[in-house]
Amino acid sequence: MSNENLLEIKELRTSFKTEEGKVPSVDGVSFQIKKGEVVALVGESGSGKSVTALSVLDILASNGRIEGGEILFNGQNLTKYNEQQMRKIRGNDISMIFQEPLTSLNPVFKVGEQMTEALHAHQKISKSKAKEKSIEMLDKVGIPRANKVFNSYPHSLSGGMRQRVMIAIALMCDPKLLIADEPTTALDVTIQAQILKLLKEVIKKFDTSILLITHDLGVVAEMADRVAVMYCGQIVEETDVFTLFKNPKHPYTKGLIDSTPKINQLDEKLRSIPGSVPSPLEYPAGCRFADRCPHTMSICLQKVPNDELNDENHLSRCFLHSDELTDDEKVQVKVN
Amino acid sequence: MTNTNEMLLEVKGLKKYFDVSTGLLKKKEAYVYAVDDVNFYVRKGETLGIVGESGCGKSTTGNMVGMLLEPTEGEIIYKQQNLRELSKKNLRNVRSEIQMIFQDPFSSLNPRMKVYDIIAEPLRTHENLTRKELYDRIAELMDLVGLNKSYMKRYPHEFSGGQRQRIGIARAIALNPELVICDEPVSALDVSIQSQILNLLLKLQKELDLTFIFIAHGLPAVQYISDRIAVMYLGKVVELASKEDLFKQALHPYTKGLLSAVPIPDPEFREEEKYVIEGDIPSPENPPTGCNFHTRCPFAQDICKTKKPEFEEVSKDRFVACHFALELANK
Numbered sequence: 001m002s003n004e005n006l007l008e009i010k011e012l013r014t015s016f017k018t019e020e021g022k023v024p025s026v027d028g029v030s031f032q033i034k035k036g037e038v039v040a041l042v043g044e045s046g047s048g049k050s051v052t053a054l055s056v057l058d059i060l061a062s063n064g065r066i067e068g069g070e071i072l073f074n075g076q077n078l079t080k081y082n083e084q085q086m087r088k089i090r091g092n093d094i095s096m097i098f099q100e101p102l103t104s105l106n107p108v109f110k111v112g113e114q115m116t117e118a119l120h121a122h123q124k125i126s127k128s129k130a131k132e133k134s135i136e137m138l139d140k141v142g143i144p145r146a147n148k149v150f151n152s153y154p155h156s157l158s159g160g161m162r163q164r165v166m167i168a169i170a171l172m173c174d175p176k177l178l179i180a181d182e183p184t185t186a187l188d189v190t191i192q193a194q195i196l197k198l199l200k201e202v203i204k205k206f207d208t209s210i211l212l213i214t215h216d217l218g219v220v221a222e223m224a225d226r227v228a229v230m231y232c233g234q235i236v237e238e239t240d241v242f243t244l245f246k247n248p249k250h251p252y253t254k255g256l257i258d259s260t261p262k263i264n265q266l267d268e269k270l271r272s273i274p275g276s277v278p279s280p281l282e283y284p285a286g287c288r289f290a291d292r293c294p295h296t297m298s299i300c301l302q303k304v305p306n307d308e309l310n311d312e313n314h315l316s317r318c319f320l321h322s323d324e325l326t327d328d329e330k331v332q333v334k335v336n
Numbered sequence: 337m338t339n340t341n342e343m344l345l346e347v348k349g350l351k352k353y354f355d356v357s358t359g360l361l362k363k364k365e366a367y368v369y370a371v372d373d374v375n376f377y378v379r380k381g382e383t384l385g386i387v388g389e390s391g392c393g394k395s396t397t398g399n400m401v402g403m404l405l406e407p408t409e410g411e412i413i414y415k416q417q418n419l420r421e422l423s424k425k426n427l428r429n430v431r432s433e434i435q436m437i438f439q440d441p442f443s444s445l446n447p448r449m450k451v452y453d454i455i456a457e458p459l460r461t462h463e464n465l466t467r468k469e470l471y472d473r474i475a476e477l478m479d480l481v482g483l484n485k486s487y488m489k490r491y492p493h494e495f496s497g498g499q500r501q502r503i504g505i506a507r508a509i510a511l512n513p514e515l516v517i518c519d520e521p522v523s524a525l526d527v528s529i530q531s532q533i534l535n536l537l538l539k540l541q542k543e544l545d546l547t548f549i550f551i552a553h554g555l556p557a558v559q560y561i562s563d564r565i566a567v568m569y570l571g572k573v574v575e576l577a578s579k580e581d582l583f584k585q586a587l588h589p590y591t592k593g594l595l596s597a598v599p600i601p602d603p604e605f606r607e608e609e610k611y612v613i614e615g616d617i618p619s620p621e622n623p624p625t626g627c628n629f630h631t632r633c634p635f636a637q638d639i640c641k642t643k644k645p646e647f648e649e650v651s652k653d654r655f656v657a658c659h660f661a662l663e664l665a666n667k
C-alpha cells in the first residue's frame with residue numbers, strides 16, 4: 001500500500017427524483033482509497049452504499065443525478081468527464097462486480113465472448129491472443145477446465161462459478177480499482193469463503209485497490225484495511241479496521257457490532273438498536289441517528305454533527321466527542 | 337431455557353422426493369431428493385436449530401413438520417401421535433398447536449388485509465370469541481410482540497421489515513401454540529433488526545413456554561437462539577449436537593468447514609488458518625453415492641464412495657454420519 005490516493009471522494013451528493021419527492025441517497029460523503037488499499041463501505045439496507053459506487057462509475061439510473069462534490073481518480077475529477085471519457089475508465093481503470101452475477105452477465109453470450117469483448121473494448125489485441133488471455137484469467141480465478149467454461153453460457157454455471165467469471169472479467173484489463181458490491185451476499189457460506197480467499201489472492205497478486213461494499217461485519221473484519229460506516233446517506237464513522245472493532249466511537253457502529261451474533265462467543269447476549277432506519281424522505285433535522293440513539297442530547301435534535309477526521313485519522317460523526325457543548329446542549333433527551 | 341426432557345416431536349426416516357420427470361408420459365424419470373432419511377427429536381421447551389446451505393432441504397423438512405407438505409416416506413410423531421394418521425378432530429387441534437413463521441415478511445402477509453384482521457384470522461377460525469374478547473386478545477398480542485396498538489388499522493406495506501415480521505409472529509402465537517417452526521425469520525432483515533427479532537423470540541419462548549424449530553442458513557443466528565443444532569447437507573442431517581459440543585468440537589468434516597467458513601467479526605482472527613471446503617454443492621437430483629459429502633471431503637477414503645455412513649449416536653445426544661467421525665475428532 002502506498003501513501004498516494006487513488007480515489008478521493010469529496011462531499012459527494014447524489015439524489016433521485018421520485019413521485020414522492022427527491023431522495024437524497026448520498027448526502028455529503030467523503031473518503032479516500034490509497035493504492036493497494038481495501039476500503040469497506042458498510043451499512044444497512046438503503047444507507048447509500050451502492051449509489052456511492054454507481055456514482056463513481058456514473059452508471060446511475062436515469063432518475064438519479066450527482067448534485068455536488070468531486071470524485072477524483074488519480075487526481076482527475078470524474079464528475080467532469082463526458083460519457084465517452086467515462087467509457088474509457090469503466091472496465092479498464094475501474095471495474096465493478098455485483099451481488100448477483102447472473103444479472104450482470106449477459107445470458108445470450110458465452111462466457112468467452114464476454115471476456116474477450118472486455119479486452120477488445122480497451123486494447124488492440126488479436127482474437128487468438130484475447131482468447132489465450134481470457135483462459136489464463138479463468139484459470140487464475142480458480143475455474144477448473146477453463147477451456148470448457150470459456151465456451152459455456154452463464155446459466156450453466158453455479159453461483160460460485162459465475163462470481164468467479166465476473167471477477168475474471170473485472171480483472172481482464174488490469175484495473176487499478178475494483179469495486180465489489182456485496183460480492184458474496186448471494187452465495188452460500190462455503191462458497192463465500194472460496195470467493196473471499198480468491199479476492200485476497202487478487203489483492204496480493206495484482207495490487208488492486210478495492211472498494212468493498214457489504215453489510216456483513218464478518219466480511220469487513222476479514223478483508224478491509226479501512227472502514228467507512230454509512231447510515232442514512234452519510235458516513236458516520238471511518239477508521240482503520242482494527243480500531244473500528246476494538247474502539248468503535250459512534251453509537252451506531254457500537255450498536256451494529258453489539259447486535260451481530262458471533263460464533264466465537266456463545267453466551268453473549270445480543271443487544272439491539274431500537275426502531276428502524278428512517279425513510280430518506282423523512283430524515284431528522286439534526287443527527288440522523290438521534291431517534292435510535294441511547295445517548296441523544298438536546299443538541300443532537302437541532303444540529304448536524306460534523307464529519308472531520310480527528311488527529312488519529314478517525315472520524316465519528318457524533319456530538320459525544322465534542323468538548324465545546326454548553327450544559328443546555330448536553331441535556332439528555334429520551335427518544336425511544 | 338426449560339428442558340423438561342419430555343419429548344414433543346420425533347421425526348423418523350423422513351423423506352421427500354419431488355417428482356421432476358419430464359417428457360411424454362414422464363418417460364424421463366427424475367426426482368429431487370430434497371429430504372432423504374432425516375431423523376431428529378425435539379424436547380418440550382427447547383430450540384432445535386436446523387442449519388445448512390441453500391437447497392439442502394431445511395424448508396422442505398420444516399414444511400413437512402408444519403403439515404404443509406406430505407412426506408414421501410417416514411414418520412412425524414407429535415405428542416405420541418403420528419401426524420400422518422390423525423383423525424379429523426385431532427388434526428384440527430394439532431394444526432393450532434404447530435405454527436410457522438416465514439422468511440419473507442413481505443410476501444407472507446396478505447397486502448389487502450389490515451393488521452387487525454391478519455392477526456384475527458387464526459383466532460376466528462379456531463376460537464369462538466366475542467368482538468370485545470377478540471379485540472383485547474389482538475391488543476395483547478401486539479403488545480407482546482412490541483407493536484403499537486394504534487397500528488391495528490394499518491396495512492402491511494405501511495410497516496418496516498422488522499415490524500412486518502412482528503406481525504407474522506403475533507399471528508403465529510395467537511392460538512397459544514406448542515411448537516413454532518421459524519423458517520429463516522431474520523434472513524431478510526437488517527442486522528440491527530435481526531437481533532430485535534431474535535431477542536423477541538427468546539422472550540416469547542420464556543413467557544409462553546414455546547418450543548422452536550429454528551431454520552436458517554446463517555450459523556451465527558442459529559447459534560444464538562438454539563439449544564441443539566442439526567447440520568444438513570444435500571437432504572441429510574450430517575451432524576446433530578448441543579450447541580456447546582458442536583462449537584467446542586465439530587465431528588463431521590462438513591460441519592468443520594461450515595464453522596470455519598463463517599467470517600468472524602473481529603479482525604484479530606483474520607490471519608487464522610481457514611479450512612475452506614473446495615468445489616460446489618452437487619445437484620440433489622443426482623446426489624453422490626455413499627457418503628454424499630465425499631466429492632468435497634478432504635478426508636474421503638474409498639469406503640466413502642460406496643458405503644453410506646449411518647447417522648449414529650456417538651455420545652449422549654450427539655449424532656454424526658461419517659465413517660471417520662471419531663478418528664477425525666482431533667484433526
Ligand SMILES: Nc1ncnc2c1ncn2[C@@H]1O[C@H](COP(=O)(O)OP(=O)(O)OP(=O)(O)O)[C@@H](O)[C@H]1O
Pocket residue numbers: 016017018023025043044045046047048049050051052061063064215280
Ligand atoms: N433508482 C432509484 N430511484 C429512487 N431511489 C433510489 C434509486 N436507487 C436507489 N434509491 C434509493 O437510494 C437509497 C440508497 O440506496 P442504495 O442502493 O445505495 O442502498 P444500499 O446501501 O446499497 O442498500 P442495500 O444494502 O440494500 O444494497 C435508498 O433509499 C434507495 O431506495
Ligand SMILES: Nc1ncnc2c1ncn2[C@@H]1O[C@H](COP(=O)(O)OP(=O)(O)OP(=O)(O)O)[C@@H](O)[C@H]1O
Pocket residue numbers: 354355356368369370371388389390391392393394395396397553620
Ligand atoms: N416443489 C418442488 N418441486 C421440485 N423441487 C423442489 C420443490 N421444493 C423444493 N425443491 C427442491 O428441493 C431441494 C430442497 O429445497 P428446500 O427449499 O427445502 O431447501 P432449503 O434448505 O430450505 O434452501 P434455502 O436455504 O435456499 O431456503 C432444493 O433442491 C429445491 O430446489
Ligand code: SF4
Pocket residue numbers: 250251252287288289290291293294295296297300305317318319320
Ligand atoms: S450525535 Fe447524538 S444522537 Fe447522534 S449518535 Fe451522537 S449522541 Fe447519538
Ligand SMILES: [Mg+2]
Pocket residue numbers: 049050051181
Ligand atoms: Mg446495495
Ligand SMILES: [Mg+2]
Pocket residue numbers: 394395396520
Ligand atoms: Mg428454505
